[in-house]
Amino acid sequence: xxxxxxxxQALSIQEGENATMNCSYKTxxxxxxxxxxxxGRGLVHLILIRSNEREKHSGRLRVTLxxxxxxxxxxxTASRAADTASYFCATxxxxxxxxxxxxxxxxxVLP
Amino acid sequence: xxxxxQTPRYLIKTRGQQVTLSCSPISGHRSVSxxxxxxxxxxxxxxxxxxxxxxxxxxxxxxxxxxxxxNSRSEMNVSTLELGxxxxxxxxxxxxxxxxxxxxxxxxxxxxVT
Numbered sequence: 175x176x177x178x179x180x181x182x183q184a185l186s187i188q189e190g191e192n193a194t195m196n197c198s199y200k201t202x203x204x205x206x207x208x209x210x211x212x213x214g215r216g217l218v219h220l221i222l223i224r225s226n227e228r229e230k231h232s233g234r235l236r237v238t239l240x241x242x243x244x245x246x247x248x249x250x251t252a253s254r255a256a257d258t259a260s261y262f263c264a265t266x267x268x269x270x271x272x273x274x275x276x277x278x279x280x281x282x283v284l285p
Numbered sequence: 286x287x288x289x290x291q292t293p294r295y296l297i298k299t300r301g302q303q304v305t306l307s308c309s310p311i312s313g314h315r316s317v318s319x320x321x322x323x324x325x326x327x328x329x330x331x332x333x334x335x336x337x338x339x340x341x342x343x344x345x346x347x348x349x350x351x352x353x354x355x356n357s358r359s360e361m362n363v364s365t366l367e368l369g370x371x372x373x374x375x376x377x378x379x380x381x382x383x384x385x386x387x388x389x390x391x392x393x394x395x396x397x398v399t
Contacts, residue, residue, distance in 0.1 A: 204385060205385045207387070207388070209390075214373065214393075214395070215392055215393065216289075216375060216390040216391050216392040216393050217375065217377075217388075217390040218390070219387060219388065219389060219390075222385060222387055224385060262328065264388075266385060266386060272318065272330045272333055272341045272343065273318070273330065273386075273388060274330065275320075275327060275328035275330075276327075277327045278327065278328075
């Protein structure tokens with residue numbers, strides 16, 4: 175079974191609104207990373223949060239990590255139509271372990 | 286720095302044939318991972334190479350293989366293609382920094398098996 179599970183599977187919002195996506199995982203991690211994928215293209219690395227960090231910001235992105243609940247959330251503030259994409263979380267168990275991706279959240283930002 | 290490049294970008298093959306996909310990592314990155322992405326199964330890890338050695342392998346049949354060259358470029362090969370192998374194949378190169386790996390993905394190779 176997959177390590178990361180995003181929630182919701184799909185999200186539709188209006189431009190200017192905030193979008194929140196959640197990710198849950200099962201085992202201990204070294205870090206958790208969020209990626210964006212525009213339709214049928216490669217993944218773009220958004221942000222990495224280490225297991226000893228609780229919150230991280232990058233521009234309009236805010237990521238939180240709760241290792242006690244084995245969950246993370248990605249908040250995109252003031253969304254734009256260009257934010258329309260699929261968002262994936264990936265857990266990194268550490269050296270020698272492969273990344274495990276969740277099924278992704280498909281975000282649609284309507285103009 | 287140039288990003289991760291993958292060739293070819295699109296490929297159409299027939300069942301039973303074999304295919305080789307190529308990936309050139311970002312300069313200085315020694316780790317290369319391969320993923321298969323399908324609508325039904327999502328992103329699934331195939332294998333990872335580091336310094337020409339396979340360091341990790343996902344749960345795929347032996348028809349899927351790979352290798353890495355001394356310049357860190359990597360190839361993956363799929364033999365005896367099946368319809369279910371139709372997918373987007375993504376390559377990612379990684380840099381170990383600050384105690385973590387950050388992966389940088391190429392644009393992918395879209396393989397269609399008919």
